[in-house]
Ligand SMILES: Nc1ncnc2c1ncn2[C@@H]1O[C@H](COP(=O)(O)OP(=O)(O)OP(=O)(O)O)[C@@H](O)[C@H]1O
Ligand SMILES: Cc1ncc(C[n+]2csc(CCOP(=O)(O)O)c2C)c(N)n1
């Protein structure tokens with residue numbers, strides 16, 4: 001059997017089954033959450049890594065500064081989803097023969113994003129590769145109430161920061177086959193090419209009644225399912241509460257893109273979380289649903305089917 005039959009989740013399961021775990025040292029291990037949580041002496045640390053490749057994440061139109069920014073932002077987002085404080089990153093770059101200026105722009109983008117969130121790049125690796133690949137790793141400090149995927153209980157509220165579907169519209173229309181007004185196109189691509197990790201929001205949620213969280217990089221519905229599965233509870237989403245930019249929504253409709261598909265494309269680095277305190281959520285967040293006992297994900301009480309973004313789906317692009 002090959003990876004496109006196993007699927008991404010099946011492949012991760014295969015990896016994690018093969019790895020050893022020491023429960024004294026590893027509080028959350030591979031496959032369990034956005035970050036690993038490890039214990040060193042008396043201190044806990046968050047530890048994660050996330051990789052971007054030219055074929056999957058970095059279209060030719062994306063300036064090198066944005067490539068660097070995004071490589072760091074997607075890692076910061078995993079710290080944000082646990083409610084933590086980012087500390088240090090490494091960046092490993094595989095690259096073809098780019099120019100000195102392109103390398104400088106890439107590095108400036110990485111530096112700018114990490115400094116904006118009070119973290120530093122402290123090392124990495126460089127090698128020749130036929131297409132650009134960047135993998136950053138990050139360590140961070142958890143807050144007292146670390147936000148895990150499995151912390152949700154019935155009778156809590158589901159909320160999401162910012163808006164969803166904006167980056168998804170850009171990812172969906174990148175082929176240029178769809179028609180978008182220039183203003184909408186700019187907005188969508190800004191979101192896809194310069195994601196904003198929700199570090200401050202994650203910390204706020206962890207201190208104000210948050211019970212579980214995940215970032216929605218692989219799609220809102222898919223991420224809701226992951227929270228539901230990890231916490232063994234059900235979730236109902238009220239579709240009228242999902243925060244989608246009205247211009248993004250109307251452009252999607254005009255291009256016959258289903259709104260439920262739009263919010264499940266992924267690429268929006270927002271935090272989806274459950275909370276006991278619906279009146280103490282970040283300013284930019286919206287309550288979009290409620291948790292319940294029966295383990296299922298519904299929208300307006302109708303069961304949904306979602307796979308989110310799967311790297312090994314045969315229809316996804318291969319290296320070019
Ligand atoms: N090669 C691997 N070795 C060990 N663990 C892995 C590997 N790939 C993924 N995992 C683990 O599987 C889980 C899910 O990985 P995934 O890359 O989908 O992370 P994510 O946070 O869900 O998504 P994203 O990459 O969009 O941030 C994480 O706990 C991750 O550490
Ligand atoms: C330019 C461009 N085209 C398409 C996409 C779509 N896409 C690729 S991977 C991914 C999920 C998150 O990635 P991962 O699971 O690797 O962290 C998404 C939504 C994109 N983000 N950018």
Ligand SMILES: [Mg+2]
Nearest residue numbers: 034078215217
């Ligand atoms: Mg993640």
